[in-house]
Amino acid sequence: MEKNADVLLSDGTAVHLRQIRPQDAPAIVDFHSRMSDRTRYLRYFSPYPRIPERDLKRFVNVDHQDREAFVIVSGAQITAVGRYERLGADAPEAEVAFVVEDAHQGRGIGSVLLEHLASAAQENGITRFVAEVLPENGGMLRVFSDFGYQVQRKYADGVVHLEFPIAPTEKSREVQEFREHRTEARSIARLLAPRAVAVYGASASGQGIGAAMLGHLRDGGYTGTIIAVNPRAKRVAGLPAYKSAADAGVDVDLALIAVPPRSVPVAVADAAASGAGGVVVVSAGFAEAGEAGAAAQRRLVESAHAAGLRVVGPNSMGIANTEPGVRLNATLAPRLPAAGRVGFFSQSGALGVALLAEADRRGLGLSSFVSAGNRADVSGNDLLQYWRDDPGTDVVLLYLETFGNARKFARLARRMSRVKPVVAVASATRPPGLSGGLPGPDAHAVTALFARSGVIRVDTVQEMFDVGLLLAHQPLPSGRRVAVVGNSSALSQLAVTACRGNGLTVADGYPHDISPEAGAHDFADALADAAVDDRADALVVVFAPPLPGQLPDEDADFAAALASVALAGEKPTVATFLLGNLSSRVPSYPSVEEAVRALGRVATYADWLRRPPGVIPLLSDVDPSAADLSGPPSSLLAAYGIAVEPSTLCSSLSAALSAAGSLGYPVALKAAGGALRHRIDLGAVRLALADSDDVRAAYDDLSRNFGRDVLVQSMVAPGVACTVEVIDDPAFGPVVGFGLGGVASELLGDLAWRAAPLTDRAAEALVDEPRAAPLLHGYRGSAPVDRDALIDLLLRVGRLADDHPRLRSLMLNPVLARPDGISVLHAATEIGLPASRPDTGPRRLRNP
Secondary structure, three states, X not given: OXXXXXXXXXXXXXXXXXXXXXXXXXXXXXXXXXXXXXXXXXXHOOOOOOOOHHHHHHHHOOOOOOEEEEEEEEOOEEEEEEEEEEOOOOOOEEEEEEEEOHHHOOOOHHHHHHHHHHHHHHHOOOOEEEEEEOOOOHHHHHHHHOOOOOOEEEEEOOEEEEEEEOOOOHHHHHHHHHHHHHHHHHHHHHHHOOOEEEEEOOOOOOOXXXXXXXXXXXXXXXXXXXXXXXOOOOEEOOEEEEOOHHHHOOOOOEEEEOOOHHHHHHHHHHHHHXXXXXXXXXXXXXXXXXXXXXXXXXXXXXXXXXXOOEEEOOOOOEEEEOOOOOOEEEEOOOOOOOEXXXXXXXXXXXXXXHHHHHHHHOOOOEEEEEEOOOOOOOOHHHHHHHHHHOOOOOEEEEEXXXXXXXXXXXXXXXXXXXXXXXXXXOOOOOOOOOOOOOOOOOHHHHHHHHHHHOOEEEOOHHHHHHXXXXXXXXXXXXXXXXXXXXXXXXXXXXXHHHHHHOOOEEOOOOOEEOOOOOOHHHHHHHHHHHHOOOXXXXXXXEEOOOOOOOOOHHHOOHHHHHHHHHOOOOOXXXXXXXXXXXXXXXXXXXXXXXXXXXXXXXXXXXXXHHOOOOOOOOOOOOOHHHOOOOOOHHHHHHOOOOOEOOEEEXXXXXXXXXXXXXXXXXXXXXXXXXXXXXXXXXXXXXXXXXOHHHHXXXXXXXXXXXXXXXXXXEOOOOOEEEEXXXXXXXXXXXXXXXXXXXXXXXXXXXXXXXXXXXXXXXXXXXXXXXXXXXXXXXXXXXXXXXXXXXXXXXXXXXXXXXXXXXXXXXEEEEEEEEOOEEEEOOEEEEEOOOOOOOOOOOOOOOOO
């Protein structure tokens, strides 16, 4: 299968990378002719004015194993070529080289080619690259030195000789992810701050979606140039109309496309010819309309990427940027929320306008907004890359219907959440399309994904706005102690109950109820006292209106009294204020439960933020090269420093007696059936068999009830039975589960899950998260088990799972945990074809 990928360059432009083909010969000759004399000399160490026929044939015919070549295609032209050639039959080294057309140098093409060449070489057993570079070729030398590899240099005969291993390193992965972040952020920045916007589909009559979007763009005060493209009209909405965007003579950055689906490819091609960096396709009738539409959508994205364009949509309702210097309303919403510091991503096109209207109603100011529609290209991951460094965005809201590249989302969100809070509406169930027959995590998978990344997951759109409003206008709480202040004891008690249900603690001395007859001054004094009370980290204010005429007008401005405290910024304040309207900067909710729930979500995020991020620790006695997936599970685990207590499979009494004698008494006998092996409660396990008579009796009983196959194993000291699992989940990749053994735990699904590889903090959380975890800590006077040994085991299992895409599942059951360590009594694996790891390998634009 041909290797190919759409990739982003350092300026955010998309290009296509693919393997070279024999039919590329004319394009290679044309590419060579466009290179300057200097570029040809730096690549070939000679003038090399033309390519001889013999060389050309060799250039375009490669075996994709010992010799590989990739080309970068922009539009219809080849703009760069990278290749490696193995240095001898079965040699572990290959020489690498690439050349980039002059007009495209400095755009990060060399580093992209190097990533893909290194990945292809590793697949073919090559472990090292060598290169020869002229000293004056500083750009090429920087490509190698800046990549993160351990490069050895040697100067001889006027040439710099480079040699380096191509296995990914921590540094090379860091460099790769930094470049990915920079390119994806830049591609979105060009969409959200365009110098000129071309609108396709705006009718001269003013009817239809295209005309509405043009009107919203103009009436919203867009500061750039608007170009109406209409081949049959001279003017549209008072603006001159052009047959092609290029006819306007303006550099276009963004195209809005609202034409029938069959006309979209023509509009995309025209936008590309005008120099656009991206298109927003509002038109429907693509993947959401069936297989034919899905095929048309794939062709649309392929043609757009080949022309250097990013695609928002199709079936999008637009994008917006409220920054005063841009004022871009390229949406179907006639009115945007006020400018603010909240970035908002909506996967749903249908809900987009309603979500913007709700944000406006709630007074939630936005910095920028993107509706992804069918999410054929631009996704929430791209927006996370952009918003992470955007100085105008402090909070991010995500409305997600499904996950695409969830592993990448977890990685990006984990970093983003350290600097800016992320609130996501997302299902806690398994994403659609995954096999329901798989063992392992269901709702746990999404929960683990968010727990590890620090994202504030909410269940509804209403909750998303509740939490977003609090984050946008209030500081984070420094703890979970809450001061409840109000003028209604009934509302105060509701708040107390809600605090307990959301993991919050009512501070000592609260609730503080002021009299229903108290005026605004008394109310303000009570709030001010709570705001400076060291016993409280946050305020919950509940206020019911006084009776009409009860207070003089000059002492009835309760909204001002609340605002004076809530806007002081000392402690986060949420309110249920049943009297008039408050400032939009004071988070107010229609019910006490909603107010406290939002505060609880934010307090949990603040707790996560205060904890130092986990690290993936170095582990001793780990040798991935010694791992043999075709051998017994015990040998695979041994390569990761995990010892499995030896056992012998026996199919007769004589074999069982012989095995027991070899192992030494006392021994255990277990039914060999996979589902029954650990079921002491069903009589499938017989322990502490002291001699041959015990073995005879146990074998007779087991063979009669469970079949003739048994396992014979040495006895180990008793402990708390635990289970460790690995499942290769189609959405999240390898996930590690941990729980305690026993029928009750299995019945309740009492396993905690985290994505592999595990950090030290994730492994600690796995051990402590199951509901039965108190049994490990000395429940009812028993001795606590060796928690560190369990954590070490989970770290090793997580590393193993991450290293081997062919490992489809792993089960360690039981694992006996004791005060003096652990014993793994049984291991089972399932090995298959390598699973897809969408967030690994060289950079590429993957359909999200």
